Amino acid sequence: MRARFDPSFTDYLLRVGDGTDQTEDDSLIHLPSSILVSNGSQNASLHDLIDVVYPHIHYRSENPALPLNRAILTTKNHFVDEVNDILIDKFPGTAVEYLSFDRALNPNNQVQYEDFLNSLSPSGLPPYKLILKPGVPVILLRNLDPTEGLCNGTRLICKSLSKYVIHAQIAVGDFAGKDVFIHRIPLQPPTDEQYPIPYTRTQFSIRLCFAMTINKAQGQTLDYVGIYLKEPVFSHGQLYVALSRARTASQVKVLIKPPFFDKPRTDQTKNIVFREVLETSRIAAK
Incomplete structure (x- = not known):
């Protein structure tokens, strides 16, 4: 289904999942500017992400299940609680x-x-x-x-x-x-x-x-996904899981909070992929 709606996003997700879209630092990945939330002050940028994912949160919707079709995903429970x-x-x-x-x-x-x-x-x-x-x-x-x-x-x-x-x-x-x-x-x-x-x-x-951990969202497909990376992902495949909860790139926004590294960038984050795990999975699937 995703391949039909947004084939270029599908190709990008495959590279993220395989760990083949890394930057010069083998642990970092560059995210497309189209899916990034601009990073101003700490509070303003998080509220920007919230406003994109839940634009009408102040008003009660006629469809009570509407908030369940959207979520902000993050790495740890205390970031979930913050959102x-x-x-x-x-x-x-x-x-x-x-x-x-x-x-x-x-x-x-x-x-x-x-x-x-x-x-x-x-x-x-x-x-x-x-x-x-x-x-x-x-x-x-x-x-x-x-x-x-x-x-x-x-x-x-x-x-x-x-x-x-x-x-x-x-x-x-x-x-x-x-x-x-x-x-x-x-x-x-x-x-x-x-x-x-x-x-x-x-x-x-x-x-x-409204927000949940990336691990908790595994297996779900959402209409709109915000990804709040106050800290980078910490386990195999987490970034892929977060990005792939949406069907198209237009349904994803990512906020990266520096500083993570010596030279913080708000368009780069960690992508942890253990290639031996992928190889084992491929062998088992044959």
Whole structure:
């Protein structure tokens, strides 16, 4: 489909994915000026990216699923939170704030480290402070009931917000349009992430998804994609995944924040490609 809509963009993505479009520094790649957001002051340029991806965020759309067809992708959860915090302020409606209960597994640590636990934002966990408004898009962080469409990565629209339950509607996939009710549940950080104080977080297992990590967006196709590179990508194929969420080059805008390198450029960024991984994949496909 992408090849039909924009063959030159398709060719460019193939070079990015194969790691053959590098600059003189083998880890850097030059991005076309047509997909870049001009980089002024730090705050102005991020707001420029937001305005391009969500031009009518101040107004409630007749199509409640419209924000789900767009996203700003970035590398880490705290950059996701930075973008989502700006967008929830812009979104119309009355905000509802949900604070989690973070409990140290060792009761002796509870009082001393409670503020520290509140400050943590592990991957796969909702934030300590979850701010929502009716109509905002959210993404599910756990498999709650796969037989009813409530799987990790399911995107929903919040319909109504009460103290103990969130009424939402599944927005995409086979269960699109289905009304669901989400409750707080106790959650623990992923086992591959080490924290000095083991703990559980009791919270609604959702995050806002105006912005999301590049890894979370894998496999999705979007109508418009913003890419916020406050730090460069850090794993194999990440840049390709981010750029290829859109069908055409006109549906992508990238903001690169210097300084990343000794001589910062706002039109270059890292592209990490392990060619041995590609060769192994090609051999396995034969």
